[in-house]
Each structure stands twice: as structure tokens, then as C-alpha cells.
Amino acid sequence: MKRFREQRVILSLIAKKPISLVSLIIVVSFIIIGVSAPLIVPYPEDAWGLTYNVEKRFLPPSIQHIFGTDALGRDVFSRVLLGSSFSLIIAVGVIGLALIIGVPVGVVAGYYGGRIGMILMRITDMFLAFPPLLLAIVLAATLGRGLLNLIVALAISWWPWYSRLVYVQTNTVKNMPYIDSAKIAGLPSFKIMTKHVIPNALTPTFVQAALDMGSAILEAAGLSFIGVGVKPPTPEWGLLVSEGWQSINYAWWIAFFPGLAILVTVVGFNLLADALRESADPRIRRTILMRLGVKQ
Amino acid sequence: MNSQPLLQVEDLSIDYIIVGGSIKAVRNVSFNIHEGEVVCLVGESGSGKSTIGLAIAGALPENAIIRSGKIIFKGKNLLNEKSRNKKTDNIMIVFQDPAATLNPLFTVGEVISDVIRSHLQIRDKGKIREKALEAFRMVELPDPERIFNSYPHELSGGMLQRVVIAISLSTNPKMLIADEPTTMLDVTLQAQILDLLLNLKKKLRLSMLFITHNLGVAREVGDRIIVIYGGEIIEEAGSSDLINDPLHPYTKGLLECIPRTHIRHSRLKHIPGAVPDLKNPLKGCIFSDRCSEVMDVCRVVKPLLKEYSRNHKVACHLYLEGKE
Amino acid sequence: MKIELMRIKDLKKYFPVKAGLFGKIVGYVKAVDDVTFNIGLGEVVSLVGESGSGKTTIAKCLLLLERPTYGQILFNGYDITQIRGKKLKDYRRNVQAVFQNPFLSLDPRMNVYEIVSEPVKYHVKLSKIELYEYVSKLLEMVGLDKSFLDKFPHELSGGQAQRVAIARAISLNPKLVVLDEPTSALDVSIQAQILNLLAELRGKMNFSYLLITHDLSIVRYISDRVLVIYLGKIMEEGPSEGIFNEPLHPYTQILLSSIPDPFTKEIREKTILRGEPPSPVNPPRACRFHTRCPYVMDICREEEPSEIYYSGEHRVFCWLYAKK
Numbered sequence: 001m002k003r004f005r006e007q008r009v010i011l012s013l014i015a016k017k018p019i020s021l022v023s024l025i026i027v028v029s030f031i032i033i034g035v036s037a038p039l040i041v042p043y044p045e046d047a048w049g050l051t052y053n054v055e056k057r058f059l060p061p062s063i064q065h066i067f068g069t070d071a072l073g074r075d076v077f078s079r080v081l082l083g084s085s086f087s088l089i090i091a092v093g094v095i096g097l098a099l100i101i102g103v104p105v106g107v108v109a110g111y112y113g114g115r116i117g118m119i120l121m122r123i124t125d126m127f128l129a130f131p132p133l134l135l136a137i138v139l140a141a142t143l144g145r146g147l148l149n150l151i152v153a154l155a156i157s158w159w160p161w162y163s164r165l166v167y168v169q170t171n172t173v174k175n176m177p178y179i180d181s182a183k184i185a186g187l188p189s190f191k192i193m194t195k196h197v198i199p200n201a202l203t204p205t206f207v208q209a210a211l212d213m214g215s216a217i218l219e220a221a222g223l224s225f226i227g228v229g230v231k232p233p234t235p236e237w238g239l240l241v242s243e244g245w246q247s248i249n250y251a252w253w254i255a256f257f258p259g260l261a262i263l264v265t266v267v268g269f270n271l272l273a274d275a276l277r278e279s280a281d282p283r284i285r286r287t288i289l290m291r292l293g294v295k296q
Numbered sequence: 297m298n299s300q301p302l303l304q305v306e307d308l309s310i311d312y313i314i315v316g317g318s319i320k321a322v323r324n325v326s327f328n329i330h331e332g333e334v335v336c337l338v339g340e341s342g343s344g345k346s347t348i349g350l351a352i353a354g355a356l357p358e359n360a361i362i363r364s365g366k367i368i369f370k371g372k373n374l375l376n377e378k379s380r381n382k383k384t385d386n387i388m389i390v391f392q393d394p395a396a397t398l399n400p401l402f403t404v405g406e407v408i409s410d411v412i413r414s415h416l417q418i419r420d421k422g423k424i425r426e427k428a429l430e431a432f433r434m435v436e437l438p439d440p441e442r443i444f445n446s447y448p449h450e451l452s453g454g455m456l457q458r459v460v461i462a463i464s465l466s467t468n469p470k471m472l473i474a475d476e477p478t479t480m481l482d483v484t485l486q487a488q489i490l491d492l493l494l495n496l497k498k499k500l501r502l503s504m505l506f507i508t509h510n511l512g513v514a515r516e517v518g519d520r521i522i523v524i525y526g527g528e529i530i531e532e533a534g535s536s537d538l539i540n541d542p543l544h545p546y547t548k549g550l551l552e553c554i555p556r557t558h559i560r561h562s563r564l565k566h567i568p569g570a571v572p573d574l575k576n577p578l579k580g581c582i583f584s585d586r587c588s589e590v591m592d593v594c595r596v597v598k599p600l601l602k603e604y605s606r607n608h609k610v611a612c613h614l615y616l617e618g619k620e
Numbered sequence: 621m622k623i624e625l626m627r628i629k630d631l632k633k634y635f636p637v638k639a640g641l642f643g644k645i646v647g648y649v650k651a652v653d654d655v656t657f658n659i660g661l662g663e664v665v666s667l668v669g670e671s672g673s674g675k676t677t678i679a680k681c682l683l684l685l686e687r688p689t690y691g692q693i694l695f696n697g698y699d700i701t702q703i704r705g706k707k708l709k710d711y712r713r714n715v716q717a718v719f720q721n722p723f724l725s726l727d728p729r730m731n732v733y734e735i736v737s738e739p740v741k742y743h744v745k746l747s748k749i750e751l752y753e754y755v756s757k758l759l760e761m762v763g764l765d766k767s768f769l770d771k772f773p774h775e776l777s778g779g780q781a782q783r784v785a786i787a788r789a790i791s792l793n794p795k796l797v798v799l800d801e802p803t804s805a806l807d808v809s810i811q812a813q814i815l816n817l818l819a820e821l822r823g824k825m826n827f828s829y830l831l832i833t834h835d836l837s838i839v840r841y842i843s844d845r846v847l848v849i850y851l852g853k854i855m856e857e858g859p860s861e862g863i864f865n866e867p868l869h870p871y872t873q874i875l876l877s878s879i880p881d882p883f884t885k886e887i888r889e890k891t892i893l894r895g896e897p898p899s900p901v902n903p904p905r906a907c908r909f910h911t912r913c914p915y916v917m918d919i920c921r922e923e924e925p926s927e928i929y930y931s932g933e934h935r936v937f938c939w940l941y942a943k944k
Contacts, residue, residue, distance in 0.1 A: 176724055177719045177720075177721065177724045177725035178724065178725050178726055178727040178728075180683075180685055180717075180719070180725070181717070181719070181725050181726070181727075181785075181788070182727075182738070183685060184683055184685070184712060184715075184716060184717050185712065185716075185738055185739035185742060185788075185792075186708075186709045186712035186713065186739065186742050186743060187738070187742055191742075196727055199727075199729045200727070200728070200729060340807035340808065340809060340810075341778065341807055438896075452896055452897065453671070454896065454897075455896065482670035482671055482834050483670070483834055483835060483836070483875060483878045483879055484670060484874060484875060484878045484892075484893040485670070485893075486878070486880070487877075487878035487880070487892050487893065488892055488893065488894075490880070491892050509807060509808060510808070510880060511808075511882045512879065512880030512881050512882040513880045514882070515880070515882040516880050539882045539883060549809065550808060550809060551882065553808055553809050553811070553812035554808060554837070554881075554882065555812070555815070555837045555838050555840065555841050556837065556840075556881065556883070557836055557837050557839075557840050557864055557876060557879060557881065561840075561841050563816060563819070564812040564815055564816050564841055565812065566809055566810075566812035566813045566816060567809040567812075568813075570777055570779065570780075570810075571777070571807075
């Protein structure tokens with residue numbers, strides 16, 4: 001726990017402001033719901049899209065169906081609830097994959113510099129030159145619909161941002177005397193990068209990644225909405241909104257609740273991002289260090 | 297010597313609020329500085345010396361709280377003012393790292409002009425530049441015109457430190473606070489800067505609070521030396537008196553562990569133990585847990601700073617008892 | 621009879637200076653320019669110089685953190701300047717380092733146990749228990765007890781952190797430890813503790829030290845031989861006593877007199893080194909020191925002084941000592 005004293009102070013600073021506390025609660029709730037949804041969902045077959053109840057179609061919100069039912073008579077609440085699990089999988093999958101590609105590229109480019117660094121960063125820049133959403137759409141359309149393809153498409157459009165972040169951090173860390181100390185101890189470059197560079201350089205990147213999950217969810221929803229994301233009957237929020245789109249005039253609840261879920265989740269992540277970014281502000285960092293008793 | 301000191305620090309106590317408590321960094325500190333006098337505040341890390349300098353200059357960090365005391369400058373208590381106008385006080389401060397003090401995006405000419413304009417209320421560009429070049433010449437900078445147009449990264453460490461001193465002198469301050477101004481410099485450069493400061497002191501009748509951890513530097517530059525340990529003043533005397541006749545065991549210990557170049561030591565003397573934890577300062581004498589001459593009373597009763605011989609004050613029971 | 625451990629021959633390290641859009645090489649920083657000296661087994665050699673002298677670059681070359689541009693570094697007779705792979709790993713066991721600021725040279729995310737055990741884990745296969753015992757023993761040797769094992773660098777004082785750095789450096793039982801300004805960042809009383817520790821360890825384990833510093837006052841206590849470096853070249857070399865009792869080179873004399881020794885204000889006339897340090901990209905022709913030397917003669921501006929043996933092992937590069 002002592003390794004993370006700075007992070008703990010940041011958390012306490014966040015907990016003090018009401019908006020950031022709310023955003024923290026939203027994000028944590030999202031994760032808990034996402035993990036437990038498959039177990040607690042009231043109408044499992046509806047949620048997974050395995051049913052067709054003709055007599056229950058387009059029912060407005062009621063006690064048995066708090067979010068109403070959709071065009072196929074399925075409980076919207078169950079589908080939205082299970083949708084959180086899919087959003088969680090997408091968020092973790094996209095960001096995780098982007099990190100797996102981006103971090104090694106950035107660390108190697110930053111640590112070695114020179115030719116290798118230049119080549120790797122030029123490749124990164126090439127990817128960064130595309131408008132990210134456009135790139136994702138093109139990739140997703142090319143790969144075809146499906147959850148895995150969606151995750152891969154988004155990850156490919158995402159990794160260069162991490163690569164760039166990591167590259168910059170690595171450049172700072174590699175000049176630190178403790179890296180020299182590791183070299184003198186005889187550690188091979190690979191070990192130095194994994195044991196010393198990454199733990200010290202990656203905090204800002206991991207923070208950014210955790211918060212990017214919100215944006216990943218939004219982009220995935222967007223891609224599914226326009227039809228290049230997941231396949232029906234996957235209860236992904238974006239797809240749910242598009243399914244409810246045609247009936248929005250007479251059955252508003254079908255599109256509304258998934259849309260609300262996206263809104264709340266993404267706003268929660270973004271507000272948390274703002275709060276954390278504030279604490280990354282050098283002036284506030286100084287305040288934190290001051291409060292930890294570190295001499296300026 | 298004027299009867300009224302230029303600066304009077306009375307019973308000053310400052311805490312730093314940190315996670316898990318507070319650091320009692322400065323406790324009941326009192327001393328004076330007269331006009332034209334250089335007083336060296338000597339202490340190691342954690343002694344509170346920088347805190348005192350920052351308090352006088354009005355530059356304490358946000359988590360510092362002044363618990364009690366007065367800082368009386370030219371008759372006014374600086375701590376009283378609701379919105380203290382630092383510009384009219386005319387106390388300037390020079391820090392350890394000149395590169396950190398200067399904004400890399402501006403030429404040093406722009407920086408000094410800004411300071412002159414705001415402190416001396418001069419509008420005329422020509423006059424400002426004149427004063428700036430005069431300040432550069434006073435610190436013996438070669439080619440002041442070129443320096444005026446240079447950016448900090450184009451100048452060497454020594455030149456930068458001179459520039460920073462020039463900036464602080466450009467407003468004709470009554471008092472200069474120098475916080476370890478030569479600690480980061482090479483030894484020959486340090487000698488140059490100390491020589492410069494002594495010349496300036498003579499020429500301008502400058503009053504200075506010089507903060508350092510180096511007793512050798514303090515001896516060279518200071519008229520009087522105040523030794524501070526763990527937030528408390530433990531000895532105060534004229535420079536020669538302090539060096540030739542140190543009273544407090546800490547002062548003696550500090551002098552003994554300075555390695556000398558003209559003899560070969562077989563083993564360096566050192567002060568065993570470590571600096572005190574100021575979250576919970578010792579009840580009695582702050583040095584009692586490291587003192588080789590500690591007595592029972594030291595652990596229980598805090599010795600007050602009392603004058604032992606002419607102009608030589610010490611806070612130590614070894615000398616208080618004798619007085620009885 | 622001295623057994624030679626390391627011989628540095630004709631060492632040069634030039635750093636290219638790039639400018640313009642395409643990074644064209646416009647010059648070289650001649651950080652180290654033809655340096656020759658050796659280090660004996662169990663000997664303490666001090667490399668004294670100020671910023672820009674090249675002393676840190678020499679250390680980096682010995683530690684193979686940089687590869688020399690020219691010259692040889694012979695370790696036990698074998699040139700190590702181009703070694704890689706296993707030979708490099710074996711060499712590293714023999715040459716370790718302690719740097720100036722322990723808070724930067726210790727990985728802040730690792731605790732003391734991890735820091736001190738890391739090098740050993742890399743070179744020797746030990747069981748968990750054996751490793752634990754070994755690390756505890758190392759800590760004991762540097763004056764720290766087992767309670768420090770799970771502490772992190774930010775929980776340590778400067779002196780404690782530097783002790784951890786020393787424990788790590790000696791963990792592989794190296795033949796040579798490079799000490800790069802090991803006490804510059806520490807308070808005077810702690811400096812004395814650390815210097816005593818280093819002297820003690822050297823006595824027990826017969827390490828060789830290469831001490832790099834600009835502070836001559838710590839040199840005399842611990843060194844056998846001293847080399848004075850200015851702008852990439854050796855100015856003077858001799859046994860420690862010889863250098864301090866009879867400094868030959870004007871630069872050495874100035875370095876000695878620049879030290880602010882509290883006791884000798886009246887005794888020694890200070891010679892202040894004037895002027896700015898010249899640029900290492902365009903160092904002065906002939907004798908590098910001639911632009912600032914108080915005894916400069918015509919020949920100093922025309923021809924580089926050759927090595928002159930003043931007595932036995934005391935050599936100097938200065939025309940003042942050339943026999944007519």
C-alpha cells in the first residue's frame with residue numbers, strides 16, 4: 001500500500017468534491033453492475049435475445065417491466081442491464097488490447113531512441129494522422145459485424161495514443177539515475193524496461209486508459225448504432241438504441257433507457273477524468289507532495 | 297549602530313500541515329538584523345532556516361501556518377497586514393536554483409524590466425533599461441547589453457546567479473534574503489559570488505539574511521551567525537566568536553565534523569543520530585537525544601536562549617546552570 | 621607494491637553537436653580529451669574538477685554507461701571498451717557506483733530489500749533464505765538494521781538512503797566502486813558519517829574507489845591519490861599529501877583556496893578565479909587554463925604543456941615547472 005501513497009492522496013482529494021465523488025460512485029457502480037448483471041437480470045432469456053413474446057410487444061414501463069418491453073416483447077430493463085456487461089467487456093477489451101500494442105511500442109521507442117525509436121514513432125504518427133472515429137468505422141466495416149471485430153477495430157484506432165503518451169514518459173524516466181543504477185547492476189534492457197521503466201512511466205498512461213473506457217463505450221455504441229458494430233440480438237447499448245429508433249414516437253422507452261445508460265456511464269467516466277486530470281496538474285501535484293511532507 | 301533594528305523577528309512559530317498531522321518547523325524564534333549587517337542563519341536540513349526566510353519574504357507555501365509571533369520590518373509588523381504589499385516592503389529574496397526562478401520563455405532583460413517597473417513605479421522604457429544595465433554592471437556581469445537580450449538557457453549557472461542577484465538589487469531593497477545561493481555552484485564559482493556579495497555589502501550598505509548549511513561560507517560572509525537546529529535557535533554570536541569559541545554542543549559538533557584540507561584526519565568526527573522528527577518535537581532541549589553532554593534537566597526543561605557573554609547567546613543548560 | 625587494477629589510456633569522449641533541420645553535426649563537445657591514469661587494487665583515487673571538467677563523463681566511460689570515442693580502458697589488463705554480452709555482465713560485477721542523489725538513484729517504487737537484492741539476484745543463484753540473510757548482512761555493514769528492509773526511499777532520510785545505495789553497490793563485492801559526488805547532497809554531519817562508513821568499508825573489504833567530486837575538503841580524508849581535471853584534461857596528479865601540501869598547478873591552488881574553511885579566514889589569502897568557464901566545444905588553444913590563469917605566460921598561449929614530473933609520483937601539466 002505504501003507504494004501507492006500518491007494515489008491514495010489523490011483519491012482523498014477526489015472524495016472531497018461532490019461532483020467528483022458522484023462520478024467516482026457512477027464508475028464504481030457501473031463496474032459492479034457490469035460484473036453481476038448476468039446473475040441478477042430478471043428476464044435472462046429476454047436479455048440474451050432468445051425470446052419472441054408477441055403478446056408483450058411495446059408495453060410501456062410498469063412494475064413487471066420497469067423499462068417496458070420492445071418490438072419483440074423482450075424486457076428492456078433486462079437487456080439494458082446485460083448491456084452493461086457487454087459495455088464493460090468492450091471497454092476492457094478495447095483499452096486492454098490498445099495497451100498491449102501501444103505500451104511496448106512506446107517503451108521500446110523511448111528507451112532505445114535512435115533509429116528504432118524514430119521508425120516506431122513514425123508508424124505511430126501515421127496512425128494518429130487518421131481521424132480516430134473514421135478509422136474505427138472503416139476497420140469495423142471491413143472486418144464485419146461482431147463483438148470481437150468491434151473490439152479489434154477500436155483497439156487498432158486507439159493504440160497510437162498510448163504509444164505516444166508512453167514514449168514521452170519513457171523519455172523522462174530513462175534519464176533517471178536509478179536506470180543507470182539498474183544498468184550498472186547488469187540488468188538486461190528487457191528487464192530494465194519491465195521492472196523500472198514501466199512501473200515509473202506508466203501511471204499517467206494507466207490513469208488515462210482507465211478513463212478512456214468511457215469513450216470506448218461511447219464509440220462502440222456509436223459504431224453499433226450505425227450498424228458496423230455488434231450483431232443482433234446482442235444487447236449492446238448502441239444497438240439497443242438503434243433498435244428502438246424506429247419506434248421512438250410511440251414506444252420512447254425502448255431507445256430512451258439504453259441511451260440514458262450510455263449518457264450516465266460516459267459522463268461519469270468523463271467527470272472522473274476531469275477530476276483526475278486536475279490532480280495531475282503540476283500545481284496540485286505540488287500541493288499533494290506538500291501535504292505528504294515532501295520537501296519542495 | 298542604529299538603536300532600532302531594521303528587522304525584528306519576535307517569537308515566531310510556523311507549522312506545516314501535512315497528511316497525518318503537522319510539522320512544527322519553527323518554534324519561538326527571535327532575532328534581529330540591523331542596517332548594513334549580514335546575519336547568517338546556519339542549519340542543516342529540517343532546521344527551519346528556509347522557512348524563516350520564506351516567512352520574512354512573504355513566500356510561504358500554502359500549507360504553512362504562522363502560529364504566533366511578529367516580523368517587524370522598519371517598524372511595521374509584516375504579519376499584520378491583511379493584504380501585505382510585498383512591493384513596498386522592499387525585501388528581496390534570492391533562491392538556490394537560478395534556473396528555476398527565471399521563466400525560460402522570457403529574456404532576462406524582460407524579467408528585470410518587469411521587476412523594476414512594478415516595484416519602482418517607473419514607466420519610461422529608457423530609464424528602466426538604464427537601471428537594469430546598471431544592476432548588471434553592479435554584479436560584475438561582462439557585456440551587460442548582450443546579457444539583457446539573452447534567455448536563461450543561454451547563460452551559464454554563474455551568470456544566472458549574478459543575474460538573479462542583479463534583479464533583486466535593482467529595486468534598491470533595504471534587505472536581501474539569500475537562501476543557499478551558492479549551494480548548487482562549484483567551489484570556485486561560489487568563491488566568486490561570495491566575493492561579489494561582500495563587495496556589494498560594502499558598497500550598498502546592504503542588510504542581508506544569508507541562509508546556509510555551510511559554516512565556512514557563514515564565516516566568510518556574515519557579521520553574525522545564528523545557529524538553528526530542529527526549528528529552534530540554539531546559539532547566536534559574532535562570526536569570529538562563534539567559530540573560535542563555540543558554546544553549544546551542536547555547534548561544536550558541527551565545527552568538528554567539517555573535513556579540513558590542511559590536516560589529514562584519521563577518522564572524521566560526526567554527530568551520531570539523526571535530525572529530529574518535528575511532528576512531535578522533544579519536550580526538553582531539542583538536541584538532547586544526540587548530545588554527548590546531556591544532563592537529566594535537558595530532557596525535561598527546554599533551555600531558553602540567554603546571553604552568556606557579550607553578544608554571545610546560547611540555549612543550553614550547561615551555561616544556564618553556571619549563571620546561578 | 622601497488623597492483624594495477626585499472627589503466628585508462630588516452631581516453632577521449634566527444635559528444636557531437638547537432639544543429640539545423642537535418643541534425644547536421646556542427647562541432648563536438650570535447651568532454652574528455654586525452655586522459656591517462658590508473659587505479660591500483662585497494663587504492664582510492666580522487667578525480668577533482670568542476671562542472672564541465674569531464675569528470676562525470678570519465679566515470680560513465682568506466683561504468684560503460686558511455687562508450688569512449690577513443691582510447692583504452694584496461695581492467696586487469698583486458699580492454700573493456702568494446703565488450704558486450706556475457707563479458708559485459710561479468711565486468712559489471714566488478715565495477716559498481718554510488719551516485720549523488722540517493723532519492724534519484726533508488727527506484728522510488730521498490731523497497732529497500734528489493735533495491736539491495738536486485739544486483740545479486742541477477743548474478744548469483746541464491747535461495748530466498750540465503751538472499752534474505754545476505755541482504756540483512758549488507759544492511760548491517762552500512763549501519764542499518766532489519767527494520768529498514770520494507771521501507772521505501774521516500775521514508776528514509778538522505779543519509780539512510782545513501783547507505784542503502786552503498787549497500788547495493790557493495791552487494792556484488794566489486795573490485796572498484798565509483799563514487800560520484802557521494803556526499804554533496806547531504807548535510808555536513810551526515811557527510812561525515814557517510815565518509816567514515818566508506819573509509820571503514822574500504823578498510824574491511826579492500827575496495828578501490830574512484831571518488832569524483834568538486835569538493836577538495838572531503839578528498840584529503842579518504843584519498844590516496846588525486847587528479848585535478850579542467851575542461852577535459854588533467855592538470856595535475858599526485859599522492860594526496862603531495863597535492864595538499866604542495867599544490868603545483870595554479871588551478872589546484874585556486875581550488876584549494878576557494879574552499880570556505882571557517883577557521884582560516886585570516887590565514888589564507890584568497891585567490892578568486894576570474895572569468896567564465898570556457899566552452900568545451902571551443903576550448904582555449906594550447907594550455908586550456910591560460911585564459912583564467914593568474915600566472916599566464918606567452919608560451920601558455922602557444923603550446924600545450926607536456927607532462928612534467930615534479931617528484932616521484934607527482935606530475936603536472938604547466939609551463940611554470942618546465943626546466944629551461
